[in-house]
Amino acid sequence: MTKTMWLAAKDLRIEMRARDTLAPMLGFAATVALVLAFALPEASSAGDDVVSYVQAGFMWVTVLFAGLIGFGRTFEVERAEGALDSLLLVPVDRSALFVSKALSNLAFIVVLETVLLPLSALLFAYDLGGSWGALVAVVALVDVGFVAVGTLYAALAAQTRSRELLLPLLALPALIPVFIAALELTADLLLGAGFDALAARGWFGILVAFDVVFVTAGAVLFDAVLD
């Protein structure tokens, strides 16, 4: 028993000195709380609205976290096998490398959503009516921004200690606009709004702006991340 305590004390002492785990954990917790605050409707609103909101919230929180776990592995193969230098020697522009990594991440997230969305619809009895097409448009716009930020920050976090904690800590606050837009649009769809009503609300504008800004930023800044 004493030995066990000694070993535990050793771990705590290491953490006291390096502070690599606890502090990012607290930061991570704060960002998760922030995301969940958006996923919950206000206490004062009532009716169908609440259910649609919570359903949309659950769905997008799931996509967000599953996505970030996947993105965290963007450079895992290269890192583990020490092949990052070789990859950087491939005679392409760094922005092309960014796009290639983003595309593979996009493929992962699309497969994930293709499984998750119909399954959720089945399990939680979503009533989408004929709005599946509109949902696909929303998902596509969300995915582009999500993948752009996720890939850029994954490349960045891969070069740090505690990268599993740092990626969500950095990415979640940045993704708030995408998350809100996704939530609003999906909740509307679940409430039976058509594509025209959706487009009229202007959230597509925010999604497009976010996508353009962060795809550009990722392509331009990837060079600085992988030097």
Added chain:
Amino acid sequence: MATASELRPRPAGLDALGAAAVASVAAALLLVFFVAREADVTMGGQLQRIFYFHVPSAWIAYLSFAIVFLASIAYLRTGAGRWDLLAHAAAEIGIVFTTLVLITGPIWARPVWGTWWQWDARLTSTLVLWLTYIGYLFLRSLASDEATVGRLAAVVGIVGFLDVPIVHFSVQWWRTLHPSGPTVANPTTGSGLGTPELTAFFASLLAFTLLFCWLLSLRLRIGRLAQRVELEEIERAAAETR
């Protein structure tokens, strides 16, 4: 090898800046508490005076993060360490003032709105801002080696700042579409601020700005001294192995 005598003394300009900052803070305090009149009870009466600290803190926070943004771009373009140091210093000070904003806001809100916190556009985007730069500092402390810290931090300094207007806009929209609970009155406009109040406000703004310049200069000096100490230690170690 450099000795202690070679260390430059604290520049006189820094002390003068410090004196100016302290004097202007004192003057601002007098104006805020004795010249500005008590606000309407709907704005919290005496409590409204917290805005003379709250709003300038927010201004300094935005100023700091704008400096982080510009210094990060300059660092990526030139690779000069002084830009990285400037970005780091400004981010630390920006977090301190954002924290002040997040503390002084609820102190006022609790008695006046009846709640510590509201998921209102301004509050929420300030919280997002705070978390973004907390992440920035974590990244700085967790980067695997010294050479990469500056590059990676610069990327977050740029991306984080680009996100600020989008976050603010989206959160504002989100709230506007769900109006409920008490509405958030803008504390600085439309509340019948007269000349005494405006004088106190701008004096406070000036005092905070001078304080910021002083803090930033001190932080930059600490950074430069830290770099020198590190350099000297390396030189000493190199001399010993010879």
